Structure formats: structure tokens, C-alpha cells
Amino acid sequence: MCTFLHLYVLIMWHIQDLSQLGRPITDMIILDNSPASYIFHPNNAVPVSSWFNDPHDTELTDLVPFLADLASTDDVRGVLDGAR
Numbered sequence: 001m002c003t004f005l006h007l008y009v010l011i012m013w014h015i016q017d018l019s020q021l022g023r024p025i026t027d028m029i030i031l032d033n034s035p036a037s038y039i040f041h042p043n044n045a046v047p048v049s050s051w052f053n054d055p056h057d058t059e060l061t062d063l064v065p066f067l068a069d070l071a072s073t074d075d076v077r078g079v080l081d082g083a084r
Contacts, residue, residue: 015039026075029067031060043077 018028018041030038031046038045046067051057073079 016041018044026077029070029076029080031063043081046080 014034014037016030016032016037018025018030021028025041025044028041029044029046030041031048032038033048033050035042035045035047046063048059048063051059070076070079
């Protein structure tokens with residue numbers, strides 16, 4: 001099931017607020033190319049590179065093993081904070 005994130009637009013930035021989803025923050029991540037978008041939840045962020053019309057971009061598929069491992073953790077924040 002896909003859930004749309006509650007977005008705040010602040011000075012032309014899209015800020016994702018995971019607390020609006022009503023799910024445990026320990027189980028959620030944000031994949032985004034803009035650090036401003038995850039300012040509320042930096043420990044839930046997986047930064048990715050920007051891409052525009054690049055048919056050879058593989059960043060998301062390269063992340064699949066990491067994301068699969070992340071799915072089995074009790075709290076994604078501990079893993080993501082340690083990965084920085």
C-alpha cells in the first residue's frame with residue numbers, strides 16, 4: 001500500500017513530516033536528494049543523488065540490498081545514523 005507523505009512547503013522547499021503518517025517512526029525512511037526535505041527526521045533519511053532523465057541511473061536498484069537489510073531492523077534510525 002502506498003501512502004502519500006504530508007508535505008509542508010516552506011520557502012519553496014518540500015519538507016516531509018513522517019509524524020503525520022501515524023506509523024512508528026522506527027519503521028520509516030525518507031529517500032530524497034534534498035537534505036531540506038528531511039529536516040524534521042534526519043535520522044530516518046537515506047540521501048540519494050539527483051538525477052534527471054538518466055536512463056542509466058542505478059542508484060535505487062543499488063540500494064535494494066541495503067534496504068532489504070534495513071527492513072529487518074527494529075529501529076531504522078540506529079542503522080541510518082550509524083551509516084553516516
